[in-house]
Amino acid sequence: MKVLHGLIICIAALISFVVVSLCITWILTVPDALAEGSVSAARLAPGPFSVGEIELTWIDDSRPTASNGDYPGSTQRTFPVTMWYPKDASGKHSLAVYSHGFVSNRRGGAYLAEHLASYGYVVVSADFPLTNIDAPGGPNLDDVVNQPTDVSFLIDQTLGLVDAVSPFDGEIDINRIGVFGLSLGAITSTLVAYHPEWRDSRVAAVISIAGVGDVFGPRFFDHTTIPFLMIAGTSDGIVDYETNAVPIPDRVQVGGLVTIAGATHVGFDDIATGLMRLFGNPDEVACWLGGADPEVSLENPFSGLLGKPEQGLLEVSEYSTPCTKSFESTMSAGRQQMLTILIVRAFFESHFACDLDSRTENEEFLVRVLPLEVADVTYTPSRR
Numbered sequence: 001m002k003v004l005h006g007l008i009i010c011i012a013a014l015i016s017f018v019v020v021s022l023c024i025t026w027i028l029t030v031p032d033a034l035a036e037g038s039v040s041a042a043r044l045a046p047g048p049f050s051v052g053e054i055e056l057t058w059i060d061d062s063r064p065t066a067s068n069g070d071y072p073g074s075t076q077r078t079f080p081v082t083m084w085y086p087k088d089a090s091g092k093h094s095l096a097v098y099s100h101g102f103v104s105n106r107r108g109g110a111y112l113a114e115h116l117a118s119y120g121y122v123v124v125s126a127d128f129p130l131t132n133i134d135a136p137g138g139p140n141l142d143d144v145v146n147q148p149t150d151v152s153f154l155i156d157q158t159l160g161l162v163d164a165v166s167p168f169d170g171e172i173d174i175n176r177i178g179v180f181g182l183s184l185g186a187i188t189s190t191l192v193a194y195h196p197e198w199r200d201s202r203v204a205a206v207i208s209i210a211g212v213g214d215v216f217g218p219r220f221f222d223h224t225t226i227p228f229l230m231i232a233g234t235s236d237g238i239v240d241y242e243t244n245a246v247p248i249p250d251r252v253q254v255g256g257l258v259t260i261a262g263a264t265h266v267g268f269d270d271i272a273t274g275l276m277r278l279f280g281n282p283d284e285v286a287c288w289l290g291g292a293d294p295e296v297s298l299e300n301p302f303s304g305l306l307g308k309p310e311q312g313l314l315e316v317s318e319y320s321t322p323c324t325k326s327f328e329s330t331m332s333a334g335r336q337q338m339l340t341i342l343i344v345r346a347f348f349e350s351h352f353a354c355d356l357d358s359r360t361e362n363e364e365f366l367v368r369v370l371p372l373e374v375a376d377v378t379y380t381p382s383r384r
Contacts, residue, residue, distance in 0.1 A: 031334030039365065040373045043342055047119035049086035054167045056081040058126070060153045063146070065129045069137030077150065079126035082106050083158075084117040085168035092173035094352045097154050098125040099147065099185030101269060103139045103290075105132045108182055108269045115341045116348070122168055124154050131184055141301055144184055148192035151179060152200045176352040178205040180344065182268050183239060186211025186230075187302070194223050196311050205229075205351045206255075207344055210236055210265050213244040214319070215302050218251045218384065220312025228255040229347045231340060233263025235327040237283035240320035249380045256381040258343050258366070262331035263376075268340060272333035281330050283323075292323035331376065339377060342370060 034041040060077045067073035086093070096116055098109040106125035113123035128150055129135065130143035159172055179189040186208035191198050193206040194216075201224075208230045221228065232245035241259075248257045266272050266282035279285050300319035307313040343366065350363035371377045 031332045031336075031338060034338065035373060038373045039369050040342055043345075043365065044338060046115065047086075049089050049118050049120060051114050051117040052085050052087045052167060054083050054085075056083060058154070058157045060150075063149065066140075066143065067137070068130050068135070068140050068143075071137030077129050077146070077153075079129070079150070079154070080106065081124060081126045081154070081157075082110075082113075083167060084110075084113040084121075084123040086117050086120050086122075088169065089120055090170045092176075093120055093122045093168065093170055094176040094178065094348065095155070095158060095172045096121050096123045096178045096180060096348065097151050097158075097189075098123060099151060099179070099181030099188040100125065100128065100132065101181070101183030101185050102131050102141060103133045104182070104185075104269055104271070105134070108185075108271065109180075110270045111273075111337050112180075112341060112344050116345060119345060119349075121348075122158065122172060124158050126150070126154055128188075141184070142305065144187060144191075145305065147184075147188040148195060148198035148200070151188060151192045155200065155202060174202060176204060177202050178207070178348050178352065179203050180207035180209065181211070182209045183211060183265065185209075187306075190216060190228070191306065193226060193228070194220055194312075195307060196223050197307075199223060205348060207231065207347060209268050209340065209344075210239050211244070212239055212302060213248050213251075214316045215300070215306060215314050216251065217312045217314045220307075221252045222312065225253050227347075227351055228252045229258065229343075230256075231258045231260065231268075231343055233260045233265065233267065233331070233336070235262050235281075235283075235330045236265040237281070237287065237325055237327065238265035238322040240322075240325070243318065243320050249383045251384070252382050253384055254382060256379060259378040259380065260331065260336060260339055261376040261378070262327075262329050263336045263339075264327075264330050264333070267331065267333035267336040270337075273337060277333055281327070282333055283330075284326070287323035290323075294321075294324045297321050297324075339370075339374065343377075346370070 058079045065074040065077050100108045106127050130140045181189040193203045206228045230248045234241050264283045266286045272282040298321045300316045346362045346366040353359045
């Protein structure tokens with residue numbers, strides 16, 4: 001009995017130690033607040049509207065889902081959808097469609113959707129059939145070529161809501177439709193905005209968060225003059241900052257690049273502020289979970305997949321393989337997401353706000369005020 005009693009005491013002590021350690025780590029990883037009294041801190045506050053959220057299922061029976069591994073495929077494409085919207089807000093609303101990253105899901109940008117909805121936006125996000133984390137047969141990168149049309153379908157469905165079935169009051173302003181996404185979702189957003197065959201002319205502004213940029217040449221961005229913003233982190237271990245983000249200001253016609261020093265790739269996803277934050281750099285965690293081997297050099301999976309050279313797509317000779325770089329200093333995901341909230345709303349409002357003064361104020365905040373108040377943020381405008 002004494003041995004058993006001693007073992008129980010040891011186990012209890014070990015559990016207590018682990019719990020205390022996790023609590024300390026949780027406290028230590030609370031993000032630093034923005035400077036009190038700053039414009040940035042004030043703008044981080046939620047907007048005037050309470051936020052509603054609804055789960056929907058939309059089915060596109062005009063296009064198939066390909067077979068994938070042990071999944072036989074389907075004659076249609078099915079989308080579990082989450083919609084965030086402002087409650088008791090009549091009038092016309094901006095629409096923003098969020099596209100999730102590879103092996104993620106529609107809630108990866110929930111923190112952005114909730115903030116935008118509190119300022120009057122309707123935000124829609126869906127699980128793409130074959131690239132979400134629970135895709136039948138396993139996530140398949142190649143299905144990205146179908147996702148621009150998926151985004152157009154989501155826009156169609158949202159615009160098709162009528163009073164009897166619409167969860168939000170008012171209607172969508174067809175002149176204020178934006179797309180944004182993370183990683184593979186950033187590629188999807190870029191394609192639906194600019195690709196000569198897949199672009200949707202209703203899209204009026206684009207945000208690429210930690211997206212691939214090396215395959216998109218200047219000619220690609222010449223297919224339309226709508227504004228483009230890339231948000232990228234210097235400590236991104238999955239999509240290399242130097243080869244994908246740095247060239248963007250020399251390629252886009254309107255817009256530019258916002259750099260967040262120390263920001264990681266997975267840190268832009270909502271999941272990174274949950275339990276994952278207890279395990280350090282979220283990119284390293286994701287690479288470890290994905291079984292990445294830093295000794296193995298991979299070819300660029302997007303070369304030749306997204307289009308042809310005459311469409312402005314580049315053949316990339318020097319590809320920076322994911323999970324091969326390590327970074328000594330990274331920003332906490334919580335602070336990274338605070339800054340992303342500020343950047344995303346300011347960019348969209350600089351084009352979608354109802355009055356010119358508000359558009360000018362938001363552009364000024366994005367271009368000048370935020371970089372002055374937060375040393376981690378740099379804005380580089382288009383140089384074309």
